[in-house]
Amino acid sequence: MSALTVLVTGGLGFVGSNVVRLLRAERPDWRVVVLDALTYAGHRSTLGDLSEGSGLRVVIGDIADAPAMEALFAEERPRAVLNLAAESHVDRSIEAPAAFVRTNAQGVQVLLDAARRHEVATFVQISTDEVYGALGPDDPRFTETSPLRPSSPYSASKTSGDLLALAWNHTYGMDVRVTRCTNNLGPYQFPEKLIPVAIAAAMDGRPIPVYGSGKQVRDWIHVDDHARALLAVLEKGRPGRVYNVGADGERQNLDIVHAILDQLGCPDDQLSHVSDRLGHDWRYGIDATRLRQETGWTPRWTPEAALRATVQWYVDHQPWWRDVVRRSHSS
Ligand SMILES: NC(=O)c1ccc[n+]([C@@H]2O[C@H](COP(=O)([O-])OP(=O)(O)OC[C@H]3O[C@@H](n4cnc5c(N)ncnc54)[C@H](O)[C@@H]3O)[C@@H](O)[C@H]2O)c1
Numbered sequence: 001m002s003a004l005t006v007l008v009t010g011g012l013g014f015v016g017s018n019v020v021r022l023l024r025a026e027r028p029d030w031r032v033v034v035l036d037a038l039t040y041a042g043h044r045s046t047l048g049d050l051s052e053g054s055g056l057r058v059v060i061g062d063i064a065d066a067p068a069m070e071a072l073f074a075e076e077r078p079r080a081v082l083n084l085a086a087e088s089h090v091d092r093s094i095e096a097p098a099a100f101v102r103t104n105a106q107g108v109q110v111l112l113d114a115a116r117r118h119e120v121a122t123f124v125q126i127s128t129d130e131v132y133g134a135l136g137p138d139d140p141r142f143t144e145t146s147p148l149r150p151s152s153p154y155s156a157s158k159t160s161g162d163l164l165a166l167a168w169n170h171t172y173g174m175d176v177r178v179t180r181c182t183n184n185l186g187p188y189q190f191p192e193k194l195i196p197v198a199i200a201a202a203m204d205g206r207p208i209p210v211y212g213s214g215k216q217v218r219d220w221i222h223v224d225d226h227a228r229a230l231l232a233v234l235e236k237g238r239p240g241r242v243y244n245v246g247a248d249g250e251r252q253n254l255d256i257v258h259a260i261l262d263q264l265g266c267p268d269d270q271l272s273h274v275s276d277r278l279g280h281d282w283r284y285g286i287d288a289t290r291l292r293q294e295t296g297w298t299p300r301w302t303p304e305a306a307l308r309a310t311v312q313w314y315v316d317h318q319p320w321w322r323d324v325v326r327r328s329h330s331s
Helices: 013-028 066-078 090-095 098-117 154-171 194-204 223-237 253-264 289-295 301-318 320-329
Strands: 003-011 031-036 056-059 078-083 122-128 176-181 183-185 206-213 216-224 242-245 250-252 272-273
Touching: 003 013, 003 066, 013 223, 031 066, 066 098, 078 098, 078 223, 090 098, 090 154, 090 183, 098 122, 122 154, 122 223, 154 176, 154 253, 176 223, 183 223, 183 289, 183 301, 194 206, 194 253, 194 320, 206 253, 216 223, 216 272, 216 301, 223 242, 223 289, 242 289, 250 253, 253 272, 253 301, 301 320
Parallel strands: 003 031, 003 078, 031 056, 078 122, 122 176, 176 242, 183 216, 206 272
Antiparallel strands: 216 250
16 A cells, blocks of 8 residues: 555554554554544553654544544545544443443444545444454354344444444445454553553552453453554455454453463462453454455464563553553543
8 A cells, every 4th residue: 555644543542552653663654643532541642652743643533523523534635544433441331331322333423424525545443352242161253254242332332333334335335344353452551451450450569350250251462463453454455344353362361360460479369359240241252364364464472472561561661551540530
């Protein structure tokens, strides 16, 4: 793909900021426009090491704000869109679902409309493996043709965005591609999800909350492998296609927490079982054969190496995560 302007929404969040960093490093002739609403999960410091200039612009705005999106698309004329803007935390979706429907469903419709009006060449909708619901212990892993059975307000709102994106391909012939990735780990994840929460608590000598038995299985992938998969889908994927993204990383939550405690030299009794999340999905597992075969993508990280590097990153970047936690408490 030749030089282009790519719009990365949610680029100040966890996955989005890692995507922006990858694009700046590996496609330096592309212009990257970041759009982010700076919710509690978005922080300018996630891109603090990158300077704005001709290759990077950061715009603060809301994907569900149609007039603002119309103005942005008219001004920037992006050739490609990677939509990572989302409300992303299941627990928050159980407490307050409205923002999830607004951003994850309505926001996608607003972006798709703007992209169609302004003749965006390729639109990648970043969805999630949670659209498939949960697996039993011995079920085969999800493929792209598995039925969609979302179970939380978060996953139901993401499924809405996912299906809207595919409908824009079917109805209007837009080049839309959808990715469904497993759980990410890596740098710049806001400490509200299992791994950064566990690392932060372990480092501060606080109890580490583990839902229920802790035997739930998640399928882990390093965020850099996810970012590379999105680039592969953008450059080598096919219109109207869904791509599962996963790195064969199924592990029990309990094993993840024990490995973190072990690496940090903390005692096992720092782990504290708390009441399980309502409707908690038991197991996720993704078959990413299509992505590998059609784009040549392969993961670079094993789950063990990814976890070790992530723990070390949080040890080395305490000012970053302590600051974003403090800001989220004071806002
Ligand atoms: N983190 C994972 O493990 C994972 C796995 C699979 C898929 N995904 C998907 O990747 C995407 C990014 O996830 P994440 O973990 O980086 O989430 P995140 O919560 O860390 O970041 C989301 C970003 O979107 C921004 N945002 C929220 N509402 C917005 C709006 N209305 N307009 C503009 N920006 C808005 C936030 O400010 C934040 O910067 C999501 O779509 C998520 O479903 C994440």
